[in-house]
Amino acid sequence: MAKSFEYVFPAIRGIQAGxxxxxxxxxxxxxxxxxxxxxxxLVPELRAQRILNRARVxxxxxxxxxxxxxxxxxxxxxxxxxxxxFEAMGSEGETSRIGALHVDMRARFIxxxxxxxxxxxxLAIKEEPSLGDETISVVFFADRGLERSQQMFADLNRxxxxxxxxxxxxxxxxxDLSKIARLVAxxxxxxxxxxxxxxxxxxxRSRKLFTLSAIYxxxxxxxxxxxxxxxxxxxxxxxxxWDEAAKYLxxxxxxxxxxxxxxxVRRDFLHSHAIVLQALGIAGNQVLSLPGASxxxxxxxxxxxxxxxxxxxxxxxxxxxxxxxxxxxxxxTLTTNVIKQKLGLELSPDEQRVEHALKRGRDGARx
Numbered sequence: 222m223a224k225s226f227e228y229v230f231p232a233i234r235g236i237q238a239g240x241x242x243x244x245x246x247x248x249x250x251x252x253x254x255x256x257x258x259x260x261x262x263l264v265p266e267l268r269a270q271r272i273l274n275r276a277r278v279x280x281x282x283x284x285x286x287x288x289x290x291x292x293x294x295x296x297x298x299x300x301x302x303x304x305x306x307f308e309a310m311g312s313e314g315e316t317s318r319i320g321a322l323h324v325d326m327r328a329r330f331i332x333x334x335x336x337x338x339x340x341x342x343x344l345a346i347k348e349e350p351s352l353g354d355e356t357i358s359v360v361f362f363a364d365r366g367l368e369r370s371q372q373m374f375a376d377l378n379r380x381x382x383x384x385x386x387x388x389x390x391x392x393x394x395x396x397d398l399s400k401i402a403r404l405v406a407x408x409x410x411x412x413x414x415x416x417x418x419x420x421x422x423x424x425x426r427s428r429k430l431f432t433l434s435a436i437y438x439x440x441x442x443x444x445x446x447x448x449x450x451x452x453x454x455x456x457x458x459x460x461x462x463w464d465e466a467a468k469y470l471x472x473x474x475x476x477x478x479x480x481x482x483x484x485x486v487r488r489d490f491l492h493s494h495a496i497v498l499q500a501l502g503i504a505g506n507q508v509l510s511l512p513g514a515s516x517x518x519x520x521x522x523x524x525x526x527x528x529x530x531x532x533x534x535x536x537x538x539x540x541x542x543x544x545x546x547x548x549x550x551x552x553x554t555l556t557t558n559v560i561k562q563k564l565g566l567e568l569s570p571d572e573q574r575v576e577h578a579l580k581r582g583r584d585g586a587r588x
Contacts, residue, residue, distance in 0.1 A: 303328020
């Protein structure tokens with residue numbers, strides 16, 4: 222009987238839970254050819270993977286192409302449903318773990334983790350064929366049936382936790398706004414030493430007043446539509462704005478001076494929450510576009526706003542819903558409107574529409 226054709230992968234053999242598995246480096250051009258999608262029409266209980274979310278694929282492919290010299294991918298994990306054998310280089314020591322993995326070409330490869338990476342690789346290679354010569358690590362397991370493949374999917378994703386937005390921004394050196402947020406957090410007198418750089422939520426006992434993700438959103442709104450010579454120039458503009466605004470928000474300074482705790486300020490006031498930083502950024506964007514150099518004086522009325530969370534008459538339905546801070550875009554707009562009206566700024570048509578809707582709702586509730 223003729224010997225069947227084979228795939229041969231250079232591989233390292235390992236042991237997990239008493240079972241062999243193999244790690245290899247595969248050319249990217251081979252990935253779309255051996256990992257095929259054929260489970261999408263099956264009901265969930267007969268699949269070993271989630272349905273491919275095709276909306277995610279172009280973003281991942283774009284990441285590869287835009288970062289051609291710096292992109293990085295983790296390994297694809299797959300089960301092999303078919304004949305495979307490992308031929309070691311030797312019988313002792315390290316040589317017994319290094320060799321070649323032979324897989325029958327009739328075998329079926331089932332992705333346990335990495336199907337979106339696989340689809341993005343295929344899309345990226347179509348646009349940039351030279352990518353096909355690069356490699357990605359693949360971890361191969363012998364397939365032991367649908368139940369085992371489903372369990373592998375569950376186990377591989379069981380402890381996968383998406384990093385907080387603040388931590389992602391802190392470590393993102395591709396995004397200019399991330400770089401600006403870091404510079405502002407570290408150099409601004411308003412934010413220095415009171416920014417949580419890793420977490421995107423603050424506990425009651427946290428000594429930090431702001432999160433890096435909140436500063437990022439505030440800066441993004443402040444800089445929207447403006448052009449700057451470079452990142453340092455943009456960061457300097459943000460620092461100038463936030464330091465000026467902080468003069469009219471005395472509780473910020475009292476935290477830095479240890480006269481109030483960060484927890485007390487977050488509990489009793491709204492102005493350190495992300496929704497207000499974003500709203501201050503939106504209003505500031507308009508203030509900074511005013512002619513002349515008098516924008517600093519225009520910020521003074523910020524100090525006359527009652528930022529107390531207990532001021533339900535002002536904030537309920539705007540920054541608060543049922544007494545809890547809401548960060549929806551609708552609530553950001555309503556919070557921005559308060560600041561703009563105090564600063565004597567004109568509301569946009571959309572902001573006026575949202576304002577009128579709130580007024581109608583409140584009038585209706587009183588009838």
